[in-house]
Amino acid sequence: MQLTKYLALPKDITPFEQRYLKRLNKVALIFFYLHIPALMGVAWVAGTGPLFALILSLFVMVGPTIAYRTIKHPRALSVVYGITAMLMGGLLVHFGQGPVQIEMHFYFFALLAMLCMFANPMVNIAAAVTVALHHLIVWLIIPSSVFNYDAQWWVVLVHAAFVVLETIAACYISREFFDNVIGLEKIVEARTATIREKQRDMRLILDNVETGLITIDLDGRMSSECSHVVEKWFGAPVPGEKLAAWLGERDTNYGEWLELGLESVKDGMLPPQVALAQLPKTLKDQDRTYALSYQLISSAQGAVEEKVAHDRRAVRRPAPANEAAAPEKMLVIVTDITERLRTEAVGRYQRELLQLFQHIVRDKAGFLEFLTEAEELVHSLKSGKYADLDHMKRLIHTLKGNTAIFGMRRVSETCHELESKIAEEAGAPSTAEMAGLYQAWDQVRSDLGKLIGEQRENTIEIDDADCQAVIKAVRDGAGAESVVRMIESWRLEPASKRLARIEQQIRGLAERMGKSDVTVAIEPHDLRLSTERFAPFWSAFIHVLRNAVDHGIEDRERRRESGKPEQSLIKVSTKIDGDRFVVTVEDDGPGVDWATLRAKAGKLGIAASMLEKTENLVFIPGVSSKASVTELSGRGFGMVAVRDACVALGGSVSISSEPGVGTRVSFIFPKNQAIYEGHAAASYKPGRKTPIVA
Amino acid sequence: MAKIVLVVDDSSTVRQQVATALKQAGFAIVEAADGQEGLATVDSNRDIAMVVCDVNMPNMNGLEMVEKVKSKPENKALPILMLTTEGQPSMIKRAKEAGASGWIVKPFDANQLVQTAKHLTKS
Numbered sequence: 001m002q003l004t005k006y007l008a009l010p011k012d013i014t015p016f017e018q019r020y021l022k023r024l025n026k027v028a029l030i031f032f033y034l035h036i037p038a039l040m041g042v043a044w045v046a047g048t049g050p051l052f053a054l055i056l057s058l059f060v061m062v063g064p065t066i067a068y069r070t071i072k073h074p075r076a077l078s079v080v081y082g083i084t085a086m087l088m089g090g091l092l093v094h095f096g097q098g099p100v101q102i103e104m105h106f107y108f109f110a111l112l113a114m115l116c117m118f119a120n121p122m123v124n125i126a127a128a129v130t131v132a133l134h135h136l137i138v139w140l141i142i143p144s145s146v147f148n149y150d151a152q153w154w155v156v157l158v159h160a161a162f163v164v165l166e167t168i169a170a171c172y173i174s175r176e177f178f179d180n181v182i183g184l185e186k187i188v189e190a191r192t193a194t195i196r197e198k199q200r201d202m203r204l205i206l207d208n209v210e211t212g213l214i215t216i217d218l219d220g221r222m223s224s225e226c227s228h229v230v231e232k233w234f235g236a237p238v239p240g241e242k243l244a245a246w247l248g249e250r251d252t253n254y255g256e257w258l259e260l261g262l263e264s265v266k267d268g269m270l271p272p273q274v275a276l277a278q279l280p281k282t283l284k285d286q287d288r289t290y291a292l293s294y295q296l297i298s299s300a301q302g303a304v305e306e307k308v309a310h311d312r313r314a315v316r317r318p319a320p321a322n323e324a325a326a327p328e329k330m331l332v333i334v335t336d337i338t339e340r341l342r343t344e345a346v347g348r349y350q351r352e353l354l355q356l357f358q359h360i361v362r363d364k365a366g367f368l369e370f371l372t373e374a375e376e377l378v379h380s381l382k383s384g385k386y387a388d389l390d391h392m393k394r395l396i397h398t399l400k401g402n403t404a405i406f407g408m409r410r411v412s413e414t415c416h417e418l419e420s421k422i423a424e425e426a427g428a429p430s431t432a433e434m435a436g437l438y439q440a441w442d443q444v445r446s447d448l449g450k451l452i453g454e455q456r457e458n459t460i461e462i463d464d465a466d467c468q469a470v471i472k473a474v475r476d477g478a479g480a481e482s483v484v485r486m487i488e489s490w491r492l493e494p495a496s497k498r499l500a501r502i503e504q505q506i507r508g509l510a511e512r513m514g515k516s517d518v519t520v521a522i523e524p525h526d527l528r529l530s531t532e533r534f535a536p537f538w539s540a541f542i543h544v545l546r547n548a549v550d551h552g553i554e555d556r557e558r559r560r561e562s563g564k565p566e567q568s569l570i571k572v573s574t575k576i577d578g579d580r581f582v583v584t585v586e587d588d589g590p591g592v593d594w595a596t597l598r599a600k601a602g603k604l605g606i607a608a609s610m611l612e613k614t615e616n617l618v619f620i621p622g623v624s625s626k627a628s629v630t631e632l633s634g635r636g637f638g639m640v641a642v643r644d645a646c647v648a649l650g651g652s653v654s655i656s657s658e659p660g661v662g663t664r665v666s667f668i669f670p671k672n673q674a675i676y677e678g679h680a681a682a683s684y685k686p687g688r689k690t691p692i693v694a
Numbered sequence: 695m696a697k698i699v700l701v702v703d704d705s706s707t708v709r710q711q712v713a714t715a716l717k718q719a720g721f722a723i724v725e726a727a728d729g730q731e732g733l734a735t736v737d738s739n740r741d742i743a744m745v746v747c748d749v750n751m752p753n754m755n756g757l758e759m760v761e762k763v764k765s766k767p768e769n770k771a772l773p774i775l776m777l778t779t780e781g782q783p784s785m786i787k788r789a790k791e792a793g794a795s796g797w798i799v800k801p802f803d804a805n806q807l808v809q810t811a812k813h814l815t816k817s
Binding site: 277 | 783786796813
């Protein structure tokens with residue numbers, strides 16, 4: 001079966017083989033026609049009758065001539081010529097009778113070899129069969145037509161053995177000739193088809209993949225192939241141009257980093273993977289953002305293994321087993337992350353709005369107050385209502401603190417960035433940078449407007465207890481004046497509500513600073529306070545809380561060592577003390593680090609006279625005992641802001657701190673109309689004088 | 695004996711992060727809070743095997759420090775690794791030109807830092 005497969009060529013015939021055999025068959029026909037005069041000459045010399053030679057050779061040529069006209073398959077035609085060749089040999093031996101008749105047999109062996117030109121073992125077989133039949137038949141009928149001596153049967157056998165052996169060799173040559181020369185086109189075609197197929201698949205991938213793929217050499221020069229989206233995003237790359245320059249036109253920072261980074265990858269000073277990790281990962285092109293990653297590639301990774309069906313040997317170039325091939329190129333993978341970032345930002349913002357909404361539900365009045373204050377701060381910044389850079393910093397700082405407390409993250413983060421910028425560059429942020437803040441504020445403000453509704457200005461929220469107290473007062477026969485005062489007091493804010501809000505703020509701050517071991521105690525002492533009058537004070541008051549949380553809460557171990565309870569305590573109280581209204585914040589922390597503050601103040605060049613009174617240290621802009629600055633605390637401006645707000649209300653600040661025991665900050669205001677002692681309505685008792693007015 | 699790495703950064707948090715990572719990998723650490731202090735430490739401690747240096751620092755920034763350290767012939771072979779944010783390619787370019795070995799972008803990966811320190815100090 002395998003032998004048949006070997007001898008019979010595959011059915012397909014390539015155009016090249018067609019052309020080759022067509023030409024060869026034509027040459028063969030002419031070649032055999034030229035035998036006619038040659039045979040006549042031999043017959044004339046040998047005296048075997050030239051005319052008879054003419055007749056017989058013409059007779060032999062009838063078959064191949066008809067075949068040439070009728071048989072379209074060039075291989076079949078070749079087989080006819082294989083037979084013709086041997087018949088011509090028979091004529092030659094016949095007409096060459098005489099002393100050289102046996103030499104005429106050379107013809108058979110020469111022609112048997114020459115037939116290999118047809119690259120078809122079947123031609124060789126047909127010829128061998130023909131010559132065998134010819135010898136057998138003619139030897140039996142007219143022996144003199146084959147041998148010029150009385151050949152024995154074994155002589156004929158030797159004769160035949162030569163033919164058989166030569167035919168075997170000839171078949172092998174023909175097949176090799178076909179496989180490696182005539183079929184070469186087929187081999188090439190098959191390989192080309194495989195490569196084309198691979199290329200088409202690759203192109204298909206490159207055209208359809210939504211990821212940008214660019215290959216560069218280690219100098220950063222681009223190759224011609226890249227995925228279609230790269231062209232869509234950045235236009236067609238110029239092969240040989242540097243990627244850093246090409247993309248650098250869109251994002252200078254990216255271009256510079258890439259150039260530097262590739263040099264670092266190449267110079268080999270850092271470990272390759274580390275150098276690779278320092279390549280820039282983000283590219284900003286107008287409103288779009290792309291993420292980039294890089295991968296070194298070596299040709300061994302793409303080791304080719306080609307198998308051609310026709311050619312049973314596989315062409316392999318495997319990577320050396322234990323040897324990491326040196327990287328030759330780099331694959332740059334680009335992904336458009338604009339939408340992802342946008343979605344994430346929207347998600348974050350929605351969570352932020354939800355948190356703000358929860359604040360509104362919990363304490364609408366407090367939230368509105370925060371909103372009004374923040375709006376004023378933004379307005380002051382927008383309209384340039386600040387004295388100098390320090391003042392501007394304070395405004396931004398306060399806005400940052402307030403918005404952070406209420407979870408208005410985007411605004412507070414923008415403020416933090418602006419603060420860092422001011423600290424880094426020692427100058428005011430640019431208009432564009434400030435615009436980022438205003439934009440963040442305007443958006444959240446407008447979205448909040450929808451949540452809160454428009455009627456917020458003229459509403460008073462009343463507790464049921466307040467209402468019941470008034471009803472009771474009227475029933476008990478309280479005087480009109482007294483009842484009016486009770487109702488009027490509703491317009492003031494209960495200190496309990498204010499302090500509850502403050503408690504929440506402290507807890508929020510502690511949570512954000514990762515300080516959960518804190519107990520918050522509030523003591524409102526049954527007061528009501530004017531919302532409008534104290535608004536600026538409460539707004540700045542957040543700095544005091546922030547300080548208390550940041551500096552006043554110690555970790556458990558430290559407290560244990562100092563013999564304190566594990567939970568830190570922060571206490572906030574409002575009370576009337578004689579003719580004064582006092583707001584106090586106390587903590588049982590480590591106390592103020594006066595030495596550090598003094599050193600910092602000294603570094604800032606503060607006059608010695610200022611430093612005489614220890615308390616003053618807290619109120620010098622830029623002085624903070626913190627070594628690092630966080631989003632929440634540490635720039636040393638907060639205390640100044642709160643003192644200014646207190647002084648503006650005619651108040652003063654008192655700070656007392658004992659190392660290892662704690663710190664107390666008190667704000668002392670003159671008692672006046674803005675403060676009502678006694679929770680006027682709820683705690684109304686007949687006969688008691690309420691409210692107390694200073 | 696453990697190789698000594700000098701960590702120069704004005705942020706104590708960053709110094710601590712670098713120190714923790716390198717100490718775990720068997721390095722000994724000395725710290726400096728700015729370029730001036732870093733320069734003085736390099737001058738006074740000849741056993742320093744490598745410097746990890748921030749770019750933005752008060753008094754003397756990282757670039758200036760690299761230039762000053764590398765201007766001395768005895769420090770030519772001292773590896774200096776810069777720590778930087780993504781905003782200052784020009785500073786890094788100049789630091790490289792002045793003789794810094796390379797840089798790592800903050801926030802850095804501790805493994806990469808250790809790998810680099812081992813590579814640069816050949817340990």
